[in-house]
Structure formats: structure tokens, C-alpha cells
Amino acid sequence: MSDIKDNSAASSDMEPTLTKRSLLDTLEIDVRLLGMLAAFLAIVVIFTIWTGGVFIRPRNIFNITVQTVPVAIMACGMVFVIVMRHIDLSVGSLLATCSAVMAMMQAYWLPSLFGLEYGNPFILILTILIGLTVGTTMGAATGWLVGYQLIPSFIVTLGGLFIWRNVNWFATNGQSVSLRDPNLLMFGGTEGVLGATASYSVGIAASIAAVYVIFASRKNKLSHGFVVKPMWAEGALTAIIVGTIMLFVHWLSLYEIPKGKLRRMFEARGEVVPEGYTAVHGLPISVLILILVAVVMTVVASKTRFGRYIFATGGNPDSADLSGINTRWLTVKVFALMGFLCALAALIAQARLQSHGNDIGMLEELRVIAAAVIGGTALAGGVGTIYGAVLGALIMQSLQSGMAMVGVDTPFQNIVVGLVLITAVWVDIIYRKRMGITK
Amino acid sequence: MSNEGKTPLVEMRDISIAFGGIKAVDHVTVDLYPGEVVGLLGHNGAGKTTLIKCLSGAYHKDAGEIHVNGERAEINNPRDARDYNIETIYQTLALSDNLDAASNLFLGRELMRNGLVDDAKMEAETRKIMGRLNPNFKKFNDPVSALSGGQRQSVAIARAVYFDAKILIMDEPTAALGPHETQMVADLIQELKAQGIGIFLIDHDIHNVMQLCDRANVMKNGKLVGTVNVNEVTDDDILGMIILGKKPEHLAA
Numbered sequence: 192m193s194d195i196k197d198n199s200a201a202s203s204d205m206e207p208t209l210t211k212r213s214l215l216d217t218l219e220i221d222v223r224l225l226g227m228l229a230a231f232l233a234i235v236v237i238f239t240i241w242t243g244g245v246f247i248r249p250r251n252i253f254n255i256t257v258q259t260v261p262v263a264i265m266a267c268g269m270v271f272v273i274v275m276r277h278i279d280l281s282v283g284s285l286l287a288t289c290s291a292v293m294a295m296m297q298a299y300w301l302p303s304l305f306g307l308e309y310g311n312p313f314i315l316i317l318t319i320l321i322g323l324t325v326g327t328t329m330g331a332a333t334g335w336l337v338g339y340q341l342i343p344s345f346i347v348t349l350g351g352l353f354i355w356r357n358v359n360w361f362a363t364n365g366q367s368v369s370l371r372d373p374n375l376l377m378f379g380g381t382e383g384v385l386g387a388t389a390s391y392s393v394g395i396a397a398s399i400a401a402v403y404v405i406f407a408s409r410k411n412k413l414s415h416g417f418v419v420k421p422m423w424a425e426g427a428l429t430a431i432i433v434g435t436i437m438l439f440v441h442w443l444s445l446y447e448i449p450k451g452k453l454r455r456m457f458e459a460r461g462e463v464v465p466e467g468y469t470a471v472h473g474l475p476i477s478v479l480i481l482i483l484v485a486v487v488m489t490v491v492a493s494k495t496r497f498g499r500y501i502f503a504t505g506g507n508p509d510s511a512d513l514s515g516i517n518t519r520w521l522t523v524k525v526f527a528l529m530g531f532l533c534a535l536a537a538l539i540a541q542a543r544l545q546s547h548g549n550d551i552g553m554l555e556e557l558r559v560i561a562a563a564v565i566g567g568t569a570l571a572g573g574v575g576t577i578y579g580a581v582l583g584a585l586i587m588q589s590l591q592s593g594m595a596m597v598g599v600d601t602p603f604q605n606i607v608v609g610l611v612l613i614t615a616v617w618v619d620i621i622y623r624k625r626m627g628i629t630k
Numbered sequence: 631m632s633n634e635g636k637t638p639l640v641e642m643r644d645i646s647i648a649f650g651g652i653k654a655v656d657h658v659t660v661d662l663y664p665g666e667v668v669g670l671l672g673h674n675g676a677g678k679t680t681l682i683k684c685l686s687g688a689y690h691k692d693a694g695e696i697h698v699n700g701e702r703a704e705i706n707n708p709r710d711a712r713d714y715n716i717e718t719i720y721q722t723l724a725l726s727d728n729l730d731a732a733s734n735l736f737l738g739r740e741l742m743r744n745g746l747v748d749d750a751k752m753e754a755e756t757r758k759i760m761g762r763l764n765p766n767f768k769k770f771n772d773p774v775s776a777l778s779g780g781q782r783q784s785v786a787i788a789r790a791v792y793f794d795a796k797i798l799i800m801d802e803p804t805a806a807l808g809p810h811e812t813q814m815v816a817d818l819i820q821e822l823k824a825q826g827i828g829i830f831l832i833d834h835d836i837h838n839v840m841q842l843c844d845r846a847n848v849m850k851n852g853k854l855v856g857t858v859n860v861n862e863v864t865d866d867d868i869l870g871m872i873i874l875g876k877k878p879e880h881l882a883a
């Protein structure tokens with residue numbers, strides 16, 4: 192018990208001379224997260240001013256979030272891969288192959304094999320299940336070659352990049368395949384939204400969950416006699432989180448569905464739009480999926496054995512081995528998870544484009560890695576966060592959308608993204624040097 | 631102390647292991663009884679670490695048998711060794727630098743709550759054992775890369791001691807420690823010995839070995855030079871064995 196007393200004594204000693212660093216420490220605020228949020232806010236503010244307010248409009252925010260989803264989902268998996276000291280260069284091609292398989296399933300294979308009509312829910316379910324299985328299996332194969340055959344992941348996935356890109360080509364004969372099954376379109380964005388009521392319900396449920404998690408963790412810490420954040424700080428943080436969730440939901444719920452589209456939607460059901468009827472988009476299903484993936488992956492990273500072992504192995508593979516962790520099998524699982532997420536991203540990407548094109552996911556591996564790295568994942572392994580990767584993807588997409596809106600040419604957009612990647616890592620290195628953080 | 635008539639806690643019989651052409655351990659037989667501290671001595675590269683890694687499950691022996699409590703033991707990986715209550719403090723410490731002390735201490739044996747790792751409980755347990763082993767230890771929430779050599783060493787020691795080891799392997803446990811901390815480890819060894827734990831101690835300091843060990847094995851070039859009762863020999867006898875690679879005349883009988 193004496194150590195607990197010492198600890199509180201130590202922290203009260205420091206209080207009179209609260210430096211910036213120790214204030215951040217007591218509030219347990221991640222400086223890197225703060226930096227990324229600041230960068231993101233700066234981008235939003237700059238482009239909002241530059242575009243005369245168009246950037247911040249619900250419609251544009253809706254589009255940016257929807258466009259971010261596939262890269263952000265894959266970036267979550269890439270965090271684990273990089274933390275394990277590996278890399279996956281094949282994710283863009285893997286996405287393409289999964290997309291090709293799913294597109295062919297819903298358009299030709301399932302309807303002709305089982306005589307199913309387009310729109311039959313079995314097409315939806317089977318297509319998704321098969322797509323996810325294919326992605327997971329391809330990822331597991333990569334993991335086996337890396338983990339058990341000890342071929343460097345750079346080589347295996349560089350090979351995979353060529354292989355899967357062209358397996359994709361063979362699966363579709365190089366043709367584009369449009370999504371014939373109407374149900375599949377719901378993962379795309381505007382075609383799959385929750386509307387106002389459901390969106391607000393999700394927002395409220397998420398807020399309650401956030402409050403519960405924060406205070407359950409506080410209670411658990413207190414029950415062991417640990418120092419916790421001051422109550423005002425905990426309250427303020429909770430308020431910020433709940434406020435952000437609700438503002439986001441509210442903003443997307445301001446985005447109205449255009450009149451012409453409403454008319455078509457009603458006509459499809461053989462009805463006419465009632466006088467004065469309006470409807471809003473609200474949360475897109477694809478964004479909901481991303482949020483779910485990010486939450487689950489965060490829990491996996493910080494609260495499960497699987498996640499703990501990934502980080503332990505990344506920090507020191509020998510120590511993980513000597514602690515009885517089966518690092519080879521762990522490698523297979525991490526790459527299989529990566530493959531699963533590629534398939535999920537494929538489902539969303541093709542639904543957004545409403546078709547499978549040959550070049551779907553092209554160069555996406557580089558964006559995914561960049562998102563993870565901008566989000567603070569260290570290529571040396573052992574360090575990385577899910578929220579960082581998602582924010583990294585969001586920052587890149589906002590930058591690109593913003594630049595496109597103010598008329599910057601695509602080549603120059605890519606130059607900027609490249610510069611941002613380098614700058615993010617550079618700033619991080621300088622910060623760590625100043626703070627004397629070694630790893 | 632006589633071990634006659636007792637069952638050894640561990641017997642490593644005729645162990646051999648080679649890496650490429652190098653016979654790192656060459657037909658070595660050693661044993662360990664409950665409540666006994668047995669030293670392993672020899673120059674760098676003599677094969678001490680390799681020998682105990684066969685016991686801890688880190689290496690797979692090419693030949694030989696391991697018996698625990700008189701029964702043949704199959705130790706194919708570190709998990710098997712843990713199942714036999716064999717705990718190891720590695721020369722390299724084997725810590726994951728990016729994790730905090732508690733995560734390292736419980737690595738592979740996390741405390742769970744509702745299916746999730748219970749970090750608060752693990753930290754509380756870590757505070758308890760550290761309060762006993764190294765009361766000055768304060769950095770519970772930093773990654774162990776931020777710790778001094780001595781603090782890292784105490785995390786590695788705590789990890790081995792926490793889980794009720796019956797057989798403890800310590801590979802140069804005081805290499806990174808100052809005189810005060812070295813004395814703390816010596817006291818700990820005495821305490822564990824009194825609890826009936828058997829300890830293999832690899833140490834370069836002959837004084838430590840003479841003080842703490844009941845018996846000492848000397849290795850050279852992968853071979854066992856000999857095993858002596860520490861109270862029957864002098865420092866010089868042991869030094870001679872390490873350097874010359876043979877037992878002194880008066881003991882050879």
C-alpha cells in the first residue's frame with residue numbers, strides 16, 4: 192500500500208509547478224492525437240474559408256467521410272501489420288480481387304448457379320460471405336508464407352501486389368462489372384443511409400456507450416487505489432466526445448435527399464412523393480461500418496490478448512517467443528485480419544462506384560500505409576493506434592477533396608499528400624527528440 | 631548439505647545441441663535439488679545460456695533427456711517449461727520495450743476480466759511485487775524502454791518470481807546492477823532457496839557463486855568440465871577449471 196501513498200505524494204509535489212507536459216500527463220492526453228486533431232481542424236478551417244463555406248457543408252462532409260471509408264478500414268488492419276514489424280503492399284490488389292469475386296458472384300455466378308433473381312437477399316448474403324472468406328483466406332496465405340516460411344513480408348506482398356491485381360483481371364476478363372444486385376448498393380454511401388431518426392438513435396447509443404466505458408474504467412482504476420484524472424477533466428473530455436458524436440450525426444442529418452431522387456425512389460415503389468415531403472441522408476451505412484471496425488479494432492488492440500501479443504511481438508519478437516506466444520500463428524492471424532478488412536473495403540468501394548472496375552484499389556496500398564504512418568504507426572514496429580490511422584486517412588482525404596474543390600490539379604494534389612506524409616513523420620521525430628522519448 | 635536419497639528437481643542428462651558446425655552444448659549432464667542453488671560457470675561462449683535455454687524451452691535439444699521430479703519431461707517450447715513451473719530470467723531480459731512493466735510481467739499470462747485484459751488489476755499486482763523486490767520502482771505507466779538497466783532487471787526478476795516458480799533459472803541476473811541492487815538479488819536468492827525453490831544461477835562473479843551456490847558446474851567449449859561442492863573448493867580451484875578446462879588434481883579422484 193505504501194507505493195500508492197508515494198505515488199499521490201509525488202503527483203501533489205508536482206502540482207505547484209505544472210509544466211505543459213505534466214498537465215498533459217495528468218489528463219492522460221495523447222500529444223500526438225492532439226497534434227493530428229489540430230492539423231485536421233486547420234485543414235477544415237482553411238478550406239472552409241477558401242471555398243467560401245462550401246467545404247463545411249453537410250453534403251461535402253458526407254462525401255469526404257464516405258470516400259475515406261475504404262482506405263480507413265484497411266488502415267486499421269495495416270496498423271497491426273506494421274506494429275508486428277511487417278508490411279502489406281498487396282492490399283490494393285487484394286481489394287481488387289475480392290471486389291472482382293463479389294461482382295462476378297452477384298452479377299453472374301450466383302444467379303446462374305442457383306437461379307436466383309437480382310435483389311434476392313441470398314445473393315447479398317452469399318456474395319458478402321464469399322467475398323469476406325476469399326479476402327481472409329488470401330490474407331492467411333500471405334501470413335503463412337511470412338510467419339511459417341519466414342519469407343519477408345515485403346517480398347510476399349510485393350509478389351501479391353502483382354498476382355492479385357491480375358487474378359482480378361482474369362476473374363472478370365478485364366471487363367467492368369456493374370452491380371446488378373440492388374441490395375449491394377447500400378454499402379456505397381448515398382444509396383445506403385440511415386435517415387434522421389435512426390442516425391440520432393445511433394448517436395445517442397454511441398454517446399451512452401462512451402460515457403459508460405469512460406466511467407467504468409475510472410471506477411476500476413479507483414477500486415485499485417490508482418490516481419485518476421480530476422473529475423472536471425474527465426467530465427470535460429466526456430463532454431467533448433459526446434458533443435463530437437452528436438454534432439457529426441446532426442450535421443449529416445442536415446444533408447437533404449434531392450427532390451428528383453426522392454421522386455425516383457417513390458416511383459420505384461409505384462407511389463408519388465407526398466406534398467411537402469422531405470428526407471435527409473443521416474449516417475451512411477459505410478461510415479457506420481468504419482466506426483464499428485475502428486471501435487472493435489481499438490478494443491482488440493488494447494484490451495485483448497491477441498492485441499497485446501501483437502504489440503509485444505512488435506516491441507521484441509524474442510521476448511514474445513520466450514513468453515510462450517506463438518508468434519508464427521499470430522502472424523497468420525494478423526494477415527488474415529488484414530485480408531478480411533480488404534474484402535470489407537472492397538464491398539464498400541465497389542458499392543460506391545456502383546460497379547467493379549479493373550483498376551479498383553489501384554495504388555491504394557500506398558494510401559493505406561500513408562494513413563497508418565501519418566497516424567503515428569512506426570515502421571520499426573511496436574507502436575501505433577487505430578484512431579491515429581483513421582484520422583490519418585481522414586486528413587489525407589480532406590486535403591485531397593479540399594484541393595480538388597479549389598481547383599488544384601490532381602498531380603499537384605498527390606505531391607501535397609506526399610509532402611504531408613514526410614512532414615508528419617518529421618515533426619514527430621523532432622517532437623520526440625525534444626521530449627527525450629527514445630522509442 | 632547432502633542430496634543423497636532425494637529425488638532431483640531437475641536432471642538434464644547428456645544434453646547436446648549444435649548450431650551449424652558448432653557444438654554449443656556437448657553431452658552435458660547437470661542436476662538440481664529442491665532448495666539448492668547450483669552455479670553454472672565458464673567463459674563467454676562456453677554454452678551456459680544455450681544449456682539452460684534447452685530447459686526453458688527456448689531451444690530444442692538435439693539429444694539428451696530432461697527429467698523433472700524424476701519423471702521424463704517433454705519441453706518443446708517456453709509454454710511447456712512454464713507448465714513445469716520453470717521460470718527464467720534471461721541474460722537479455724527478454725522484455726518488450728514498448729510495453730509497461732505490468733504488461734511485461736504478465737505477458738502470455740494476462741489477468742482477464744469479462745474476457746478482456748484487466749490492466750488495472752495487473753498494475754496493482756505489479757505494484758505489490760515491486761514494493762517487495764524494488765521499493766524504489768515508480769515508473770509503472772511508462773514503457774520499459776524508459777527504465778534504467780537496474781529497473782529493467784527488476785521487472786525481469788519480478789516476472790520470474792511472481793508465478794510461483796519451483797525451478798528458477800537466472801542467467802547473469804546481476805549483470806546490469808550496482809552493488810546495492812546486487813545485494814538485494816543475493817538476499818532474494820537466499821529467500822527463494824529457503825522456500826525450497828531450486829535455482830540455476832549463471833554468474834561471472836566467482837565471489838557471488840562461492841557465496842550463494844551449493845554446487846557449481848564449470849563448462850568450457852560446450853563440454854562440462856566438472857561439478858564441485860562449493861564448500862570443498864577454493865576460488866582458485868574454480869578459476870583453474872574455467873581457464874584450463876580440467877578438474878584440479880586433488881578433486882579429480
Ligand SMILES: Nc1ncnc2c1ncn2[C@@H]1O[C@H](COP(=O)(O)OP(=O)(O)O)[C@@H](O)[C@H]1O
Nearest residue numbers: 649652654672673674675676677678679680681
Ligand atoms: N542461436 C544460435 N545460433 C548460432 N549459434 C549460437 C546460437 N546460440 C548460441 N550459439 C553459439 O553457441 C555457443 C555458446 O553460446 P552461449 O550459450 O551463449 O554461451 P555462454 O552463455 O556460456 O556465454 C557460442 O559459440 C555461440 O556463438
Ligand SMILES: [Mg+2]
Nearest residue numbers: 678679680721
Ligand atoms: Mg550467456
